[in-house]
Amino acid sequence: MAKSTQLIDNEVFRAYATYAAIVLLKMMLMSLVTAYFRITRKAFANPEDTASFGKGDSAKKFLRTDADVERVRRGHLNDLENIVPFFGIGLLYALCGPDLSTALLHFRIFAGARILHTFAYLIPLPQPSRGLSWAVGYAVTISMAYKVLSKALYL
């Protein structure tokens, strides 16, 4: 009996858990992409990371910024700025008891928009691809926040 009141048995919460895990994993993937570009472009931020390339000036020249590395890092930071609010507001939204179909619509559009945003940033696609995919994810989060505040408001 206790089982039936568990969050994870609730369909909306399961949908939230699924899409939240997907976008958080997508965000984590950016670390690997950064590492890939740092190694292939030989562009590092810390002296200890270049030690295997030799000592002194021969290693020092790899302490530099690289356009591709910086691009991935901006994409990663943009993920933090957008996926973290989605995770937080989405959690509160899922606990507000929305319709399953409405909730799925929000989660699917957000996840799709952020995956598109990553491709638009990394390829890169011409604007407004990146701008639009960013705006769609942003709007989904605002829509969920509106539901949370109209349901839970307690100032």
Next chain:
Amino acid sequence: MAKSTQLIDNEVFRAYATYAAIVLLKMMLMSLVTAYFRITRKAFANPEDTASFGKGDSAKKFLRTDADVERVRRGHLNDLENIVPFFGIGLLYALCGPDLSTALLHFRIFAGARILHTFAYLIPLPQPSRGLSWAVGYAVTISMAYKVLSKALYL
């Protein structure tokens, strides 16, 4: 009957959801402020963002940093560094069953401090306005963490 055990019917949790949504929305607002300054200052980070200003060198000169844009970005990063721990520790705190009045005090002070912090950063106000508003939000989060650890500690 199941309804009455739902988190969102709990007053402390509703208060948490309200203030968490407010500070996350405030954090998201920083993206719009950044976009506003990038466009009005014509200072972009990505070549594809300047394509509408022409080709070659005429567009390239807009790939630059601007003091106002960098200021907003520092404010945004500071929000991530402080609002994210508030969201996380505040969630655990709300689930620890604190008094409603104590919880409201924590949430209200934090939200007020972070809104002040944003004004102090963007106007900017002379120090120690920004330092103090940062410290108040920080102290509120530490106070909630203390409650969480004293209530839930399980190492």
Next chain:
Amino acid sequence: MAKSTQLIDNEVFRAYATYAAIVLLKMMLMSLVTAYFRITRKAFANPEDTASFGKGDSAKKFLRTDADVERVRRGHLNDLENIVPFFGIGLLYALCGPDLSTALLHFRIFAGARILHTFAYLIPLPQPSRGLSWAVGYAVTISMAYKVLSKALYL
């Protein structure tokens, strides 16, 4: 009776709350370390922060980047990129009803790895100390995400 269904009475959730609070506090500590290095190295990002050192050029020279400050800031950002996904995925994982001993193993290894990572970054220790401690924390989070998706998947 209502008490017994509260999350905070669940041992796995208490363990999660404990370790989540610990790593979030560790992340917050990076703000203090940054402030310490900014003040001792006299390296600030905002003109209003240098006002107490005098006016005009005498204050302006403290608006600079410092290698130690930048190192702490990279460590702080790395925490955001890794501890935030742990918090999110760990929360969903704790709600999926894992074995207590398995959950504790995940939480303890993650917390240990991130504390090691901070020492490896700040001292700094020679590589691959920092790389390995980062990878261990990353792998723990992936392992929890796998459990969440296999338990909750609802696309």
